[in-house]
Amino acid sequence: MTSRRGPSLTFRLTLLFALTAALVLFLLGLLIGNSVEQHFEEQDMEVLTGKMELVRHILGQSPEVLSSTSLKLQLDNALTGHHGLVVSIHALDGKPIYANEKKALPAGLLKGPASGDSRPLKWTTSDGMPMRGIVSLIMAGGLGQPVTVGIATEMDIHEHFMSSFRQTLWSFIALATMAMGMLGWFVVRRGLSPLQAIKRQASEITANRLYTRLPADAIPLELADLAETLNDMLSRLEDSFLRLSDFSSDLAHELRTPVSNLLTQTQVTLSRARTADNYREILASNAEEFERLSRMIADMLFLAKADNQQIIPHQERIELADEVADLLEYYEILADEKAIALSLSGRGEVSGDRLMLRRAISNLLSNAIRHTPNGGTITTRIARGAEGNTTLTVENTGSTISAEHLPRLFDRFYRADSSRHRTTENSGLGLAITRSIVLAHDGNISVQSADGITCFTLWLPNGSKTN
Template sequence: MSAFAGKSVTFRLTLLFASVSTTVLLLLGLLIGSLVEGHFEELDMALLDGKLELLRHALAKANSPEELAALPRQLDDALVGHHGLAVLVRKPDGTLLYSTADASFPPELLAGAADRPLRPSRWSEPENRSYRGLAVQLPTGIAGASPALVAVSTDLAHHEHFMHSFNAALWTVMGLAALLTGFLGWIAARRGLAPLRAISRSAAGITANRLDQRLAVESIPLELAEVAQTLNEMLARLEASFRRLSDFSSDLAHELRTPVSNLLTQTQVTLSRTRTVDQYQDVLASNAEEFERLSRMIADMLFLAKSDNELIVPHREKVDLAAEVASLLEFYEAVVEEKGIALNSSGHGIVYGDRLMLRRAISNLLSNAVRHTPENGRLTVDIDDSTGSTLVLSVENTGEGIAPEHLPRLFDRFYRVDSSRQRFGEGAGLGLAITRSIARAHGGEVCAFSQGGSTRFEIRLESAKTN
């Protein structure tokens, strides 16, 4: 695998295609060569079988030693015009009866002669001439006589010359075909990967200022459509993240500008002339309040940053939400009585989670509800654990409703619906965002509903009864 490191996909596909096609062509060439060689062997065997049949017939007609002695003249007439054919006939007593010119047979071939033709043997002479032949024992027409030894062979010079030319032409064509298939494979790989290069060019044109660009999924093959769709989904996530980051940076700069401007203006005014000790103390106390607000904002931002990077790992323990709600309502009791708010709390439920984090999330919802409930309004806290798997803690208050288009963005950082829901010198617009982060860290979710002069926030968590 290291040999292909840094190589292009086109190179790898071309090499793979060329290797496969060359292997196929090699096997095909070997098969063709073997079939041609087998065909010549069958032709030689047919020739030899024909001559053996001729000799068998001639020997069978020789019914006496005289007729057997006259056989060579008949064979000369019968074998006229058969160039490259060698015939050897020995009488039953082992003496030579007939032999063509230059007839030469290996001793082991003659010694292994049988009464029926076997697979032909192949041998070479010292002058590098090759022959294919066989030797058999054939009966004569003389009663009681032993069979005669007959050997026939054919010269393979013509076949070998043809096979040499054939193999040279075959492997030349195979080599050119391998090169051609490699070249065609390169063209096919280039054309096949053209959509991938188009994706690369499109992706190269996408920058931080052009995250709205998308890859054209419809114009690419199905095999790459999934990749393009995944890249489009990634770009959508990046675009949303960049938009949130840009909005967050703008909101953060806006939120920090006010206290810093207040601190700078107040300090400059104070230093413009000599003040009394009490006046300096008042200015420092005012500045301390602004610094406390900045400190809370920075702490909240650090908390949200950890939440965004999944660094919040809640300490899991059993948390009685009813007890936490009761404790928090005691804290807000003075404000509730001052505004004449009718307070109602019901239900109970237990979840596994970090008690301090859950307490903070509930406190944020209660603080938001108390702040936006008008005088003589109503605030209701309910814990519903009846479904068995999901526990729902809801905080509902009367007051001016929220338009539906604002509900999905209520949990964004620094987001405010309108002037009626601006902070009154407290908070930094991060309470609901922190609540959502805490809920998600516990595997839950938070949502908001508003209609008919009533607004309800719900935290959905996994009930401890399912664990």
């Protein structure tokens, strides 16, 4: 069953680009439309206020000059040639004084303002004609009373233009949005082409081509960090794969010898009848091989748990000097056989698992005894560090280990001395187990070898391990 995939990155970016463009164009359209409409309103207001001043001037004449007949005549002459302009004058009690057309102004306009200031008002007449008008309270000296003057003008030309303008504007915005979306798709496709190149190159990487790396210098700066991260991941995978391959080969090689020994010895035993003592000897020999296989399998299980962080040390206070002294006493017989001098100096407490730390130290001492020549020395030192840790040093005399071998001494099944590659007492896992135990205790381990002296140093924290 195929997993459901979400929209592609190209689609998302294109949609985002188109929506952003549509929003910007929409806001720009609103701004342009409002600006044009505001311009028409200013034009109308300029005409209306001009006519209002003209009416104010005529009404301000003296009574001798202004009579009822001459008022209508002067206003008619002043308004001649202004098509669509409506002027209406009323007394404060609502009695009409003058109107140049039969078109009635709305009652809300003719109620009169609280002061002499004009105020614009828009409405639509009964026959569908849009109008804009203002009203003003004027002290008519010629009439001897204040009057309400309303002036309005038709807006059909403006409204027709705005309707056509808005239709054209919104059509352009719709087409521009689609064009911007198509352009955005093209730009996104071109911009994401390096990702396609990375995809093609990554698809060519297989288990046999983990050495392949992505060309970080040939892609945009924004993707360079991604390429470098992928290259680092490939380096780690290549290293892990090589280590796994080496480990598998070493494991097969290590298991082949005892299995081959058991098989050969069993076949030889079954080739003819033997005495009971012979069978006992053969079974004892087989038991040794089985013990070796059992130890190797147990060690491999321990290392597998360590690799998956499944080793949780039991915490307790441990005096390292006491543990090392017990182990030196245990190895004293082996040391006496080779006339090796053992020594211990210093004291220090750590927090950790007693059995696990004894195993780690035992592996170091066993390794030192195995590689120290007859008459050599093994020196163990314990010291308190200045950074909240305790150091344990196991130093032995013997052959100097070459520098190229030192970094790999803690690898599984690795042996620097090829002459000791096949010994029943050494499986090549002791140092690897020691490192796993030390790391599980939040410590560290290192090795140095120079001038016939090899030194292993452990750093262990004094306090409790923080999970």
